[in-house]
Amino acid sequence: MFSSVKRFLIGRPLKSHELGEQKISKTKALAILSSDALSSVAYGPEQILIVLVTVGATAFWYSIPIAVGVLILLTALILSYQQIIFAYPHGGGAYVVSKSNLGVNSGLVAGGSLLVDYILTVAVSVSAGTDAITSAFPNLHGDNVGIAILFVLFITLLNLRGVTESASILAYPVYLFVLALFILIGVGLYKILTGQIPPALHTPIGTPVAGISLFILLRAFASGSSALTGVEAISNAIPNFKDPAPKNAAKTLMAMGLLLAVLFSGIVYLAYYYGIAPRAEVTVVSQIAEHTFGRNFMYYFIQGTTALILILAANTGYSAFPLLAVNLAKDKFIPRMFLIRGDRLGYSNGIIILGAASIILILAFNAETEHLIPLYAVGVFVPFTLSQTGMMVKWLREKPNGWVLKFVINTTGALISFIVTLIFFVTKFSRVWPILIFLPLIILLFHRIKKHYEAVGDQLRISTCEPVVPIEGNVIVVPVAGITHVVENSINYAKSLKPDQIIAVYVAFEREDEHKFEEKWKKWHPDIRLVTLHSHYRSIINPLTKFVDTVEHKASEANFRVTVVIPQFMPKHSWENILHNQSSLLIRSFLLYRRNVIVTTVPYHLKK
Incomplete structure (x- = not known):
């Protein structure tokens, strides 16, 4: 039954040689790998206004120069990650x-930050998408x-079906969103140019504002920079592209940067010109759409596509998280289960764990986007800073042709990313402080896992193992619960x-039962x-375990081994297992950790 349900939900298993068919084109890659960055247009401008509104509506004109600063940072990051794609064509970002x-620990800081960030990507995107839905339908x-949890389950299931299938489905909402925003920005600009929007709604650029400070402007800039989250996803997912993968990835990155710049600039300008103020239960994009079209079909079309891309932006995390986990698992910093491909040739363990962790975050933060974004943005800008700094070191060390320009680009990206990271820590410390705790813990965990794998390798390697002591004999212990076919089979x-000795062991709770069983056993198996x-x-x-320990201690003195043969009956139907106490499983789980004890289960299959 489970297999049938799995096949219905996920689809038929794919053969290993079909992996090439799971590579995606630039068009589909732009949809699934850029959805996170493009979707941030829906909340990035709003984050700027949330900071500026603390000073007053007259300060909204500062959103324009702040947006210019964000675009400068975007340009530096796009150019930098384009260099990373060609320098490291196998992905990993x-x-x-x-x-x-920069060294292993710097890599682990970047890797750990990104793993957490991709979990936050899913949580933030789905939460923001849910906000867009409830803006249109306040009753929800x-x-x-x-x-939000239902959407996470849906996207997780979709990704378990494979990269190609999820890309085919998710491409349409992403391009519909881009079309919807182009229409919104185009119509909005047309109304502004034709004088249909009164200029009195906004404060002219350059108007003096009482109470404004550099601290507030930097905080607004850092908040607006959250629109750049997801820029690095393409460099992590190069192996998902069709050949030539690096060239296709670089073109997709440039297309994403251009789209993001146009959409972000357009939304910021319309929000400024319309004099839009952030509100708790209505998003900025929703207000712009309502001012532009009213509550008609176009309004609901924009809200619907915005909600879809915000939710489906989570797919960027599902595309990049498993591939990053693969790189960490290859280096033995996280469990090897992340290297295993599932039935549909995707790294299903990474997909499932990402979905589960995202649901936990949504529950913990009550699906409130504003509380998640600062932590989310810091998780992005720490790797941004480290990757740009790493490229600076690479160019200084290798000095290839044209390295000076490349060095300048990466230095610019590293400097701005570092400043943004500092601003987040200074201005929103109350919300980002957890990263100072969980990131060192994650890195410590990485090292412990690596140490474990190295220790296991050293002990299993024949050249370094201690010589195996020959086994001189075998003592078999059989736990028995009665005189039955199950025990007879064992x-x-x-x-x-043909062991040296067989010992049957019966555990009694009452003295009377103990004596009765001894009498029955003498008649049934006097030789045992x-x-x-x-x-x-x-x-x-x-x-039982104390007895086995005693037998093992005596047996080890003579180089004997103790084997515990556990009788276990198997019901005809799997669901019938819940009707039995499963004591054989408990015994096995306790004895498996005894150093010199071999545990064997002998099943007896029931026929009805």
Whole structure:
């Protein structure tokens, strides 16, 4: 039944040689890898206004020069990541660049930040998309968390079906969103040029504002820079592109940068000209659309596509998180299960864990976008800074042709990214301080995992292992719960191994039961030694494990091994397992950690 449901939800398994068919074109890549960056147009300008409104509506004109600063940073990042794509064509982005040029720990800081950031990408995108829906339908505002979780489950399932299939489905909403915003910006500018929007709605640029300070402007700039999250995703996901992958990835990155610049500039300008002020339950894009079209079809079309791209922007995380996890797993910093491809040739373990972690975040932050964005943005700008610095070191060390210009570009990107990171820490410390705790913990965990894998490798390697002591004999212990076919099957199996001794062990809770069983056993199997153990606390595990430890201690002195043969009956139907106490599984789980004890389960399959 489980297999049938899985096939229905995920689809038929793909063969390994079909991996090439899972590569995506530039058109689809632009949709699934740029959706995070493009969707941030819906909340990036709003974050600028949220800061400026603390001074007053007269300060809104500062959104224009702040937007120019954001575009300068965007240009530096696009040019920088284009260089990273060609320098590191196998993907990995900031993690690989930082590790190669700045050292392992810098790479782990970048990698750890991005892993967390991709989880935040899903949580922020889905939460923002839910906000867009509830802006259009205020009656749903109290159901934000439930709606957001349903969307995460949907996108997780979609990605488990494979990269190509998810890209084919998700491309349409992304391009519809771009079309909707171009129409919104075009119609809005037309109304401004034709005088249909009164200029009295906004404060003229250059108007003196009481209470404005450099601190507030820097804080607004940092908040607006959240629109640049997701720029690095393409450099992480180069292996997903069709050949020539680096060239296709670079073209996609440039297209994304151009679209992001136009859409971000247009929304910021319309919000300024319309005199839009941020409101708790209505987004800035929703207000611009309502001012431009009223509450008609176009308004709901813009809100619908905005909600869709905000939700589907989470797919950037699903595209980049598994590939980054693969690079970390190859270097043995996270579990190897992230290297395993699922039925549809995607890294399904990474997809499932990303979805689960995102749901936890949505529940923890109650799907409130504003509380998630500062932490989200810091998680992006730390890797931005490290990757640009790593490229600076690379150019200084290698000095290829034209390296000076490349060095200047990366230096500009590194400097601005570092400043933005500092601004976030200074201005929004109360919301970003968790990164100072969980990032060192993540790096410590990375090193512990790496140490474990190295220790396992050293112990398993034949050249370094201690010589194996030959086994001189075998003692078999069989836990028995009664005189049944299950026990008989296990005793017969134990005899077939021709051990030096077989010991049956019965744990009794009452003295009377103990004596009765001893009498029955003498008649049934007089040739097999029976040991009865009395349990004062009605526990099978404790007396049995103590007995096995005693036998093992004596056996080890003679280079004997102890094998515990556990009888277990298997019901005809799997659901019937819940009707039984599964004591055999408990015994096995406790004994598996005994150093010199071998555990064998002998199943007896029931027929009805």
